[in-house]
Amino acid sequence: MDPILLPSQHASSHDLPDDPAHLDAVLATAADDALAAQQPDGNFEDPAADDDVGDMGLGVISLLCLARQRGMPGDPAVTDAVRRGLDFFLAHRVFRRDNPGEPFLRVRHSGLPYARYMPGDGEHPFGDWPSTVWAMLHAVNVLELGEGLLTGDQYAEVTELALGYWRWLTEASMFNPQQTGNQALGAIVAGLMLGRHLGSVSRDREGKRVTTAAMRLYTDVIRPSRVTDRGFALPAEHGAGHDQNYLPISLSFLAQAHRVTADRLFLDDAAEIARHLDCRLSARGFDYGGPRYSEQHCGAEGLLGLRYFGAHLATDLGRYLGDRRVAYYPAARTGAPSGHFAFTTVWLYQDDSKWHRTPAFPVTTSYSLRHRAASVSLTGSHTPYLIDAGRAAVIEPVLAGQHGIGPVLDRTLLTRPLGPLRVRDARDGDVVARLVTKAVVTREQVMLRVQQLFVAEEQRMTLFAVVPAAGCEFLAGLPYVEETPDGQRKIVTVAEPGGAPFDLGTPGAVLPTDGTLHAGSMAITSGASLRVVNPPAGRTSFNSPETIGLTQEQLAFSLADDPRGYGNPDAGWHRVTDTNHVLAGPLPSSPPGSSLFAVRYGPQGDVPFTVGVRETTDGLLVETPEFSIVVGDAAGDAAGDPILRLSRYRPAAR
Template sequence: MTPVYLPSQHASLHDLPDDPDTLRAVLADAVAKAVAGQQPDGNLEDPAADDDIGDMTLGVVSLLCLAWHRADRRDAELVAAARRGTDFFLAHRVFRTDNPGEMFLRVRDSGLPHIRYLPAAGEHPFGDWPSTVWGLLHAVNVLDIGRGLLTDQQHADLTEVAVGLWRWLTEASLFNPQQTANQAIGAVVAGLTLGRHLRARSGVHEGDRIAAEAMSWYDKEIQSARLLDRGLRLPAEHGAGHDQNYLPISLTFLARAFQVSGEQCFLDDGDEIARYLEGRLSSRGFDFGGPRYSEQHCGCEGMLGLRLFSTRIGADIGRYLGDRRVAYYCAGPSGVPSGHFAFATVWFWLDDQRWHRGPSNTVVHTPFSLRQGRTSVSFTGQLTPYLIDVGDTVAIESVVDHQHGIGPLVRYQDGKRMLLTRALGPMRTREDTGARLGARLVTKAVVTRDQVMLAVQQLFVSDGARLHVVTVLDRTALPADAEVMFLAGLPYATAEGDRQRKIVEVAAPGGAPFDLGRPGKVLATSGALVAGGLAITAGARLRVINPPAGRAHVNSPHTVGLTQEQVAFELTDDPRGYGNPDAGWQRVAQTNLVLADRIADAPSDLAVFAVRYGPADEVTAAGPIPVSASRTADGVRVLAPDFTALIGHPSGDAHGEPVLRVTAR
């Protein structure tokens, strides 16, 4: 079949060249293309664009101002283009009459200026609020760095419009009608910047008033509505917290808010987001999930925030896989800058922060991840693995009978299955870092279908190139006729140059490709499986079971050609773009199942599983890895080719703390 690529996860943003010569060349090229494509009436919009139209021209003007401000270009052609673009924007993209169909106004017929998402009357008025925010952000940038480029009259007219835009956002319209935190924080940045600009131009009283209003909106609209996820507070995005596309954009707005105001709250709130991202992002910067976008990644919009906060928290969150199509500035298919998000480009060019980079093979523990080198495992709030990244390939959570996760699976005699990952009560963890290895032990109390409580212990051991997962549970707590397996995750995407290609075929080492989209088919191996750049090797038999046909099954003939985000949107309540992909993903009934059997060399009353995730080019045999487990007075001793581990008794030591000792071999 035609290869399926994830559209906007390409390569780590901190790998983009950002030296002065590169930035100068990139800006020079953008400005040259914009000037060459300008229409006779001054219009600088992308002629192929079908949305986000209203703020485009002024955004491009801000890029021209940036080149002027940096003294890269100060020629007559640039001056004429900027002035004609400003005149076009003021005459044709600033509206003072209500947009027909707008349902979120608090004051009708206010006469205040606003920017329409689409210029035609009645076309998608829901987008006018963010377009007005974007327009105001462009306007304050033009006012700040366009002195001498615009005429005095244009400067005065744009100042009057900017004040009116702020009033429309905060007086005429409901504030943040889309319930989209990044847009709301952007409005706060715009108000703070406008206030600073007015104070500098002898408008002290008005400037102070607008800045105070902006801080008030931040406090009552954004901070108070934050949501707790994995112990950290996140801005509420479309009714939920984390969003793969919008959260780094919020970081950029918080970074800029601090630069403009000096208010510590913006740094503190950004630190929480940055620590959250550090825990979610895989070793290569992959992640998925969100109430608006699940896999769409930003480009230039997230650069400033990721870079500033990477330094603040001392973590290389710049590994985030960004959208290289809009890496430095948003552009249409022809490469001409669109002006959308141009404020983020301006801020990045004016900023002198550097990316934080840690040692390449250091073991990094966060409360919800273990990362070392090119290997990582990320956990949900229930400490269930949902994302493993090894060999430039990711395996995401499997789904079986609407249950999501990576962990032990019970199949009862009547055919019903239960994934033993949902914790009953508090979970316990223990970390160990030694020579070459990083390890984490997670102990959970879980309840079976028969209301029997048992402990599930999962040990994760990394050496920077491979990740081992060892799972131990009491077999006697389950019915004798039940089958116990380990669900090893869904091989999902692998790096292919600067793109991520969806995995639609796997194979036993040296075997023929196995199509993941053929309903009900089974691939049985003696213990090893290759998927993209990843090899999954178990301590016993390993098999793949394809799901039945159907749009709620991944990968079925209906969904094998779709990305995770596309499948999720297919299953939402609302049309694409307005539905909640996180909710849609929870409606997936089943994915392909990669199942490992128990290792044979272990106490009969225990179910012990061992699975190794490693680079595909290291697989030399199709058989299982030699792993054994034995009971000791202190717990269970596991002997694997690369390490020896003592997994203590589930009840812990004398103080109830988990016991873990891992030694490299």
């Protein structure tokens, strides 16, 4: 089987060079390539593009204006190319006649200008609203950067065009018809930038009117429509919240809104998004999930927001795995800049914030623990769904339609809390632990108080679970991707150390081990037994013969309501009925009538580890070669709070 690569998760965004000399060299190359690719009629668009066409040419022009401002030689040919490109755009890409089939107009035959997603009549009019937002953002950048490159008539026409775009977006069309937060935020930023620009050219009254309308839309329309996940308010994307591609883009819009207005509201709202993203991202910057792009990561579009708010929160948001194919600007198939999303490139060049690459390790957030090379991310009910170590990741497996990593009893995953749960953190030196205590219920309606413990070290993540019932197993995750020079590669075989590859796509096959499993570059080790069980055949089983060649996102889309790309892949993923199961057995020293589990995730080279367990007056004492923990009775202390003590073993002084 050919390697299966996630198409857009390549390397951490903050590893891209961003010193001024490098950025200027990148921009100079982009400008040269754009000039070389300009068509005889002045058009700067990608001739092979079949969507996102309407804003392309104006975006390229904005990049040429930026290059000229940053020191590009004042060759008259550049001025001529910009003017010819703008003439083409104004003549052929500004539409005033309603697009046939446009379903969201509030005012028919308004005559106001808009941009089309695709130039032809009736070709996907659903995309005209965001294309007009993008075109307006380019237009304002051209106004701010293009003085001296544009003729006086062109400058005046672009000014009126930007105003017309704003009116079409807010008067002629429904606002935010796709219910997509990043598009709505883009429109707000476009209005704020236009208002600022009009004020700078002695059109104060118009500028204040636009600025006031933009702020009102933000406070009265966008903010009330936010959705909450894990306690964080997020802009709604296609009817849901977090989206792998769009959320960093929203951060870039909010960064620019704050840069334009200095309004604390944008800073605080973006901090909510950034903290949520920080919770989700693994130690290496991997994540998945979203209502439109489940595991597609953006490139240049998210750099500003990740850098701006990583610096603001003093966290390494730049570990986010970005798309290196569009590292600094989206490119056409010719290699020249396409112009699409060029406004984020312009803003990145104008901003002087710095990447925050080294937070104070270990890092604990409300829904994650991580150290330098290991992490666990938790759902809103504190169920693990993503573990990263050894440059690889396991994600939540699915057992009979139940998702999560945790103990299993009679094919019931004991992770769904029956009411509130309790959390306690502990730290000793550079080792950090979190204890989660939940009341859960079995299929026999028996309530169990389940304790799950996560311990993060620099290279390893260890999970423990205590279940007051015998006969349990521990569902330890679905091996999914490992890091390669080409990006994240799907794991399709696992093996015992030194053993033959075990095909994860063989229905019903079982691999028993001596306690260690190599999953890509990760070693999963158990303090007791460990085995792999493959799912049955079928399109709702992940890694069945029908789905072994698919990524998580591809299978999720195939099971979504609308597999063409507008359905919710998160909903599709929750229609998966089974995946491969890595199952750990209970420790032989588990207390009578209980099941205690210990599973470690780390780099290859890890071997089965010894775990000692004994009951003490303070609770259950669990000892490993690196640390010991005391887990108190599930009832907690006198106030019901969990009892957790952590002791890291330190090498003896020589």
